[in-house]
Amino acid sequence: MQQQAHEHLQQWTGREAQAEQMIPLIGRLYRENNVVTSIHGRKLVNQSAIDILKAHRFARQVDETELPISETLPLVEALTQMELGAASIDIARLNYGFRHSQESDLHEYLRQELSDIAGRRGEGLAEPQDVVLYGFGRIGRLLARILVGRASSASGLRLRAIVVRKGAENDLAKRASLLRRDSVHGPFAGSIRVDTENQAIIANGTYIQVIHASDPSDIDYTAYGINDAVVVDNTGRWRDEEGLGQHLKSPGVSRVLLTAPGKGDIKNIVFGVNHDDVTSADRILSAASCTTNAITPVAKLMQDAYGIDHGHVETVHSYTNDQNL
Structure with missing residues (x-):
């Protein structure tokens, strides 16, 4: 033994x-x-x-x-x-x-x-795509973690800035602290520093400009060296084309992604299910709701394999901005 x-x-x-x-x-x-x-x-x-x-x-x-x-x-x-x-x-x-x-x-x-990529070091890299997070709540911070974690990869996505409303004097330090610690996902995997003088957060070497604004029309992203950016609106404040279209009027923005179900003609996209519906002409898209993303991939598999006549979905998650805590 x-x-x-x-x-x-x-x-x-x-x-x-x-x-x-x-x-x-x-x-x-x-x-x-x-x-x-x-x-x-x-x-x-x-x-x-x-x-x-x-x-x-x-x-x-x-x-x-x-x-x-x-x-x-x-x-x-x-x-x-x-x-x-x-x-x-x-x-x-x-x-x-x-x-x-x-x-x-x-x-x-x-x-x-691996003949297609062998001996081709440095090839296949996309030009970095500037990304701006409009809002820095729970979804915004989790997105920031993902983007920072992939900053050195071939994903082509580069987090350049977050947009928040002006808060108290220690607002920057508080936001960095919230990014650093999450009660569900645990501590941030790396190092976070605050540049108070330049209003920026440096996470694992990624320089994230913090822009204070209460309205998209107040922002010129090109002033921060940000161009052709994808603005990820995770505030839920606007959900239709007219409201989200305000972002496209800001210099330096090329596309808008909403992290909530869109209204009107905005396409609600669940990757792996209907992402082929996205075209180069689409400038405003929705990533659909949390419930939709949770159930749709499973429902699609069941529909394709067996067919679904009707169903009922229950979801449990943290409170959102349209609910009272």
Whole structure:
């Protein structure tokens, strides 16, 4: 029994050591090649050794067997030597393909599978798209976390500013504190500093200008070096084309996204369901409601597979700006 316990501990520490070896390789692929690595949708970038091992364990939910880190470590090492262009790579799928292929040389297999991006370092990068968060409530802060977390990736989205109403003298510090701590999602993954003199928040190196305004017509975004920006209105103050169209009159704005159900002719989009309805001519779009985003993907699968005659949906979430606390 004692021998068995010792062997289990040795095996664990060995896997942990391999996960620790993988961390800088994953980081290098992300920063230098804009390659985002994942295991069946679970990203590996900025994860701890334990999180990486948990992702390998999760693979059994898909492949019916735990993904051996002894196999993925040499795979990731090989990826770092290929001068890859920007991409999102599922190492579980690559490893599965290699194990079930006729190719015995891992490097040769990867060259064949990744021929479109091999040797193309620096290619495939989109011009950064400026993003402005109009409003900095719960949704705004969660969006800020996501955008800051992907600032170095090939997503092409760059958070440039947030727009809020003028508050008390310590308003900037309070907003930074709310970004830093969330009772559900936990602490912010990184460092947040406040530049009081220039009215800005610096989160993990992302410089976020804080603009004080009570109306879109008061703002000239180009004065802050912001151009062709997507304004994400998460205030819920306007939901129709006339109201949201005010943002388009502000210099430096090209499109508007509403984080609430839109009214009138505004398209309500749920990614994965009807995102193909979006055209280049659409300048105002809605991301639909929280309930819609929660139920629609599941409802679509059920409708496609079995058909739905009628249904009833119950939703439970935090209070919103149109409810009393």
